Amino acid sequence: MNAQTAATPASNPRVERFFKLIDRIAELRGRNVPTIVNLTTLRSLPAGTFGRAWADFLDQHGLSPLTTGSRRKQLHDGIHILTGYGSDSIGEAEVQAFLLGTKFSTTNLLIGLGLLRLLYQQLPQNQTPKFSQMPWERLKQAYQRGQRSRLEPDTWQPEQLWQLPLAQVQALFGLEAQPSPN
Template sequence: MADPTTLALPDNASLFTRLKVALQCLEVLKDDPGNPTCGQLINICLDLNVYALLVQRLQGSEEGRRMLSERPSLQGDDLDLSALDLLPEGTLGHEFARYFRDNKISPFKTTLELKNDIDYIGKRYRETHDVLHLLTGYSTDVVGEMELQAYALGNLGIQSAKLILAFGTLGRLKERQPGVGLSAYLRRLKAAYQRGRASKLFLDVWYEHHWETPVAALSSRLCAPAVKMN
């Protein structure tokens, strides 16, 4: 297995090099799915063009340029969950803190150096994952995680989401997992994808300015309504 501490993507890497590093990251993630280095690195390997387009979009507005300049962070070391927990129930800050407590997980961290705006957008995509769970209402179980990947694919065209969805669905077919049937599972993924396409782009939102905003209000502003599934 590749050593995640030595994996890196050279500047101006070719498609071949990006695919090679992505496969090495996949090898690591099979045994260590929460590895922060490989998690972000595989996103950058597969979604370099997507992130480059998002950087161009942000550079087109004053608020976007300020985000790229100041680089706000939802990384663990930059969050005070105790302070957020004191905000009123229903606000983004309070529910964000409760999300980590209830799921017994910690906020995203990465060891990757941010060499440019594309690296920052790759980090931003990874660290907004937990906020997006709150805004979309998708759960943190296996099906909910796949719905969130489908939403990200529809919303941003994230290529790594395709890979995750393919492997997740293949695993479901092989293991015949209990719970949601295959037909219902596929319908939920399709609905999440279409919802993502119909929603405002989520990656250029300065969530740090919305800790006191009710989750319901922010969700209504950013996300298309969820389709009720039988």
């Protein structure tokens, strides 16, 4: 789940610890970078641009940009913008499945498995079989969409694309069609 959801990291000790761990690992690997996403700058861009869509997404969900750690962590919300996946548990799992499709990463696999566990726990206890209610088809579609995309999550530079129309940026990465939830 996105660490910046209504339950802020400060109010959710697990989320806070998770992000501190990610930042510590990035620091040990020499991958910490200066802040990339400046919300004031993104809000100043014209409506319909990729950067403005990023700011609008954060504002609509009451989120703040990720401003510490690695590039990949700080740019996480941009994947939501490009793909159209939500910031709820299922949307976060779709983002991880998508990222696994673009490039296999143990980190994305572990985060994805953790999100699957969370999704499973959120299903009603009195319905059986619970396992069959998981959003498997949506996750499969997200993974396949990632495989078909031209996004390289470790090297893309959205800061050079913020002023472009969102549709143009999506087309650049082969992500024109938004997913439709089942």
